[in-house]
Amino acid sequence: MTARKILFTLAFFVVWSLIMPQFVSAEEWVSFPAKKDVAPDKVWTVEFNTAIDPKTIHSEDIYVVTVDGKQLFMPSYVQEDGRSITVLPPPDGYEPGQTYTLFIKKQVQSANGRSLKAGYKMTFTVQRSATHQPEDEEVLSYGTVTASILNVRAEKTTASEKLGELERGDVVKIYRFDGYWAEIRYHDQIAYLHKDYLKLRKANGGIVEGLNIIIDAGHGGHDPGASDRGYNEKEINLDVADKVQHNLQKLGAHVLLTREDDTFLPLKGEGSRVEFSREHYGDIFVSIHTNAAGNESSKGAETYYDSLKDDNVYEGYLLAKNIQEQLVNMAGMFDRGVKNNNWTVIHYNPIPSVLVELGFITNPSDFDKLTSPAFRQVYADAITLGIVNYFKEEVK
Ligand SMILES: [Zn+2]
Structure with missing residues (x-):
C-alpha cells in the first residue's frame, strides 16, 4: 500500500468510527x-453517535423478547438531544427474575437518511426483589407538583436532558436540595x-418545618408608605413581619425578611425584594402592607395574588385565600376579599406570592388595631395560621 492509500484507509476508518461505530459490523x-x-x-437510553430521525422510530422496530419468545413492542421516543432513543418499561414493569432481549431494528435511520447496518440487541435480567432500591435512602421531604406539567431533568439545569414529565398532584420523594433543585428518583x-x-x-416534622419563607415588610427608608397621625406604614409592616418571622421560626420554618430595619429596597432588579426571594430559594413570598384612603370610611383587609404571572397563579390564589380568611376570622377585619393585581413584588416572583393589606390607617377602627402592639401580634398570628393552612391544603 502506498502511503496515500494508507492515509485514505485510516481517514475512512476514523470517520466511520466517529459517525456510527455500531454500523461497522456485518452481522x-x-x-x-x-x-x-x-x-x-x-x-433504557440508547445513545447513538449521530442524530436519529424521529420519524423512523416505530414501535414495531423497538421491542423486547422474553426467553419463551413472547414479543412486546416498547413505547420509545427520541430525546431532545436527537441522538438517544429512550425505551420506556412496560406499563406494569418488567417481570422480576425474567430475562429479556431488547431489539432496535435497523429500520431506524439517522437524520441524514442512513439506515443502521445492523440492528441493536441487548439481553438483560430483571432483579428478583427490590433489596437495593434507592428507596432505602432517607427521604428528606415530599413534594407535590403544582405545575400542570413539570419536566424531570437528568442534571440540575433546565438545559439538561429531559427524562420525563410529572403532572400536577403527583407526589415525589426528595432526597436532598441544592438551590432550586430537588433530587428525586x-x-x-x-x-x-x-x-x-x-x-x-x-x-x-411540622407542616412548615424546613421551608424557606420570605416575608417582605413593604416600604422603608425614604419611603414611609401610608401615614396618619404620626404613624408610618413602613414601621407597622416591619413590626408585623418580625412577629410573623418569630411565629414561623417556632414552627421550624426558615424565615427570611427582605428588610430587617428601616431601609429602602427596590421592588425588582439588583438588590431588590424579588431578587432577595430568588437568592434565598424562597418557597413562598408574603409582602405585608398597610392601606390608606382619602376618606375615613374605607376599612378592612384584602390580600392580593396575581393572575397575570407565568407561574404558580393558582397557588398564589390559595395562599391569598388562606391568609385573608384568618385576617377576617382571627383579626376580625372587614373582608374586602381576595384580590387580583400584578403588583411588581408578586408578579416577578415565580413562587406562590401574595401581598397583604392589613387594614386602613385612615379608618379609626383599623387605626386602633394597626397601632396597637398587642393587636399586631394578632395580625401576625392570623398570617401565620393562613400560611400553615395553605401548606395543609391538598394539591388538587
Ligand atoms: Zn404599601
Whole structure:
C-alpha cells in the first residue's frame, strides 16, 4: 500500500468510527454486553453517535423478547438531544427474575437518511426483589407538583436532558436540595425537579418545618408608605413581619425578611425584594402592607395574588385565600376579599406570592388595631395560621 492509500484507509476508518461505530459490523445484530439485576421499571437510553430521525422510530422496530419468545413492542421516543432513543418499561414493569432481549431494528435511520447496518440487541435480567432500591435512602421531604406539567431533568439545569414529565398532584420523594433543585428518583435514576413547582412537606416534622419563607415588610427608608397621625406604614409592616418571622421560626420554618430595619429596597432588579426571594430559594413570598384612603370610611383587609404571572397563579390564589380568611376570622377585619393585581413584588416572583393589606390607617377602627402592639401580634398570628393552612391544603 502506498502511503496515500494508507492515509485514505485510516481517514475512512476514523470517520466511520466517529459517525456510527455500531454500523461497522456485518452481522445482522450488534450485541451489547448483557445487564443483570435491572429494576422492573428500568428506562433504557440508547445513545447513538449521530442524530436519529424521529420519524423512523416505530414501535414495531423497538421491542423486547422474553426467553419463551413472547414479543412486546416498547413505547420509545427520541430525546431532545436527537441522538438517544429512550425505551420506556412496560406499563406494569418488567417481570422480576425474567430475562429479556431488547431489539432496535435497523429500520431506524439517522437524520441524514442512513439506515443502521445492523440492528441493536441487548439481553438483560430483571432483579428478583427490590433489596437495593434507592428507596432505602432517607427521604428528606415530599413534594407535590403544582405545575400542570413539570419536566424531570437528568442534571440540575433546565438545559439538561429531559427524562420525563410529572403532572400536577403527583407526589415525589426528595432526597436532598441544592438551590432550586430537588433530587428525586425517576424510575431507578437520580433526577431533578425545579422546586418552584413543588409544594413541599418535610418527611418527619411540622407542616412548615424546613421551608424557606420570605416575608417582605413593604416600604422603608425614604419611603414611609401610608401615614396618619404620626404613624408610618413602613414601621407597622416591619413590626408585623418580625412577629410573623418569630411565629414561623417556632414552627421550624426558615424565615427570611427582605428588610430587617428601616431601609429602602427596590421592588425588582439588583438588590431588590424579588431578587432577595430568588437568592434565598424562597418557597413562598408574603409582602405585608398597610392601606390608606382619602376618606375615613374605607376599612378592612384584602390580600392580593396575581393572575397575570407565568407561574404558580393558582397557588398564589390559595395562599391569598388562606391568609385573608384568618385576617377576617382571627383579626376580625372587614373582608374586602381576595384580590387580583400584578403588583411588581408578586408578579416577578415565580413562587406562590401574595401581598397583604392589613387594614386602613385612615379608618379609626383599623387605626386602633394597626397601632396597637398587642393587636399586631394578632395580625401576625392570623398570617401565620393562613400560611400553615395553605401548606395543609391538598394539591388538587
Ligand atoms: Zn404599601
